[in-house]
Amino acid sequence: MGVKKIKPVKKLQKKPVLPPDTAFERVKKWAEKNYTLAIGVGGATLLAVILAWGFISHDRSKQEHAQSAYGLLVQRFPEDGKTSPADWESLVPGLQKFISEYGNTAPALDARMELAKAYFETKRYADAVKAGEEALGLAPQGSNLRPLIMYQLGYAYEAAGKSDEAFRMWTGLKQLGMIAFEREADWNLAKILESKKELDKAVEMYQAASQSPGEFPPSALIEQQIARVKAEQR
Numbered sequence: 001m002g003v004k005k006i007k008p009v010k011k012l013q014k015k016p017v018l019p020p021d022t023a024f025e026r027v028k029k030w031a032e033k034n035y036t037l038a039i040g041v042g043g044a045t046l047l048a049v050i051l052a053w054g055f056i057s058h059d060r061s062k063q064e065h066a067q068s069a070y071g072l073l074v075q076r077f078p079e080d081g082k083t084s085p086a087d088w089e090s091l092v093p094g095l096q097k098f099i100s101e102y103g104n105t106a107p108a109l110d111a112r113m114e115l116a117k118a119y120f121e122t123k124r125y126a127d128a129v130k131a132g133e134e135a136l137g138l139a140p141q142g143s144n145l146r147p148l149i150m151y152q153l154g155y156a157y158e159a160a161g162k163s164d165e166a167f168r169m170w171t172g173l174k175q176l177g178m179i180a181f182e183r184e185a186d187w188n189l190a191k192i193l194e195s196k197k198e199l200d201k202a203v204e205m206y207q208a209a210s211q212s213p214g215e216f217p218p219s220a221l222i223e224q225q226i227a228r229v230k231a232e233q234r
Contacts (some may be wrong), residue, residue: 063105066098070107073098077114088121109138109145116152125160132156147178154188167192183212187222194225199233 073094078087095115102108112135119128132153139146150173157166167189174185190205203226210222 063107066102066105066107069098069102070111073111083121085122088118091118092122109135112138113145113149113152116149116156120152120156120159123159125156128156129153129160129162129165147173147176147181150176151181151184154185158188158192163192163195179213183209183214184216186212187217190225194229199229203229203233 076091076094078084078091092115095111095118098111099108099115102111112131116128116131116135119125119131132149136146136149136153139149150169154166154169154173157163157169170185170188170192173181174189186205186209190202190209193199193202193205206222206226206229209217210219210226
């Protein structure tokens with residue numbers, strides 16, 4: 001049976017931006033220099049507002065730096081359909097370094113997903129699972145990236161030979177109620193149930209997959225699998 005390759009998640013990146021590095025330091029120095037004045041005009045409240053603004057500015061600057069750096073990294077990603085394990089292996093050090101430097105930024109979540117993809121494509125399935133679980137743990141509830149991460153993890157767990165964990169991941173993905181993933185989730189759940197000799201449940205899940213919208217897996221393949229399982233039941 002063929003396994004649909006996981007497509008890397010790529011976002012359009014801004015052109016490299018070099019925001020000022022000293023915004024936070026300027027605010028901090030101003031606050032230190034004018035501490036007596038700040039106390040005289042209301043003091044702690046004014047100072048807290050100024051410092052809070054400085055922290056926000058500092059965080060925004062880091063996010064912009066991360067977005068810019070990630071844009072350069074994305075340019076090195078292999079084109080869809082024109083990849084080899086060596087192409088993905090060459091990306092691993094850069095992705096690891098980026099995550100180390102920008103671990104708490106939004107682009108770092110994308111980088112973790114791509115790192116999981118790179119590990120999967122180079123058959124480092126245990127590492128793919130680890131990177132995927134880290135990404136899932138950092139993705140906010142309700143984020144549109146969570147279903148994509150769960151999708152990657154489903155295949156990574158299967159490839160790593162961890163069928164129970166794969167079943168949990170496909171079940172969780174199915175429970176999100178997203179039509180785009182339903183057919184493939186049902187199909188993978190059916191395969192796991194078949195491997196466990198839970199044939200009645202496997203047939204039900206294959207049939208659910210065949211009735212879900214989508215082109216993968218093809219209907220002809222699902223029908224073949226249903227016929228095979230039914231023959232085994234006799």
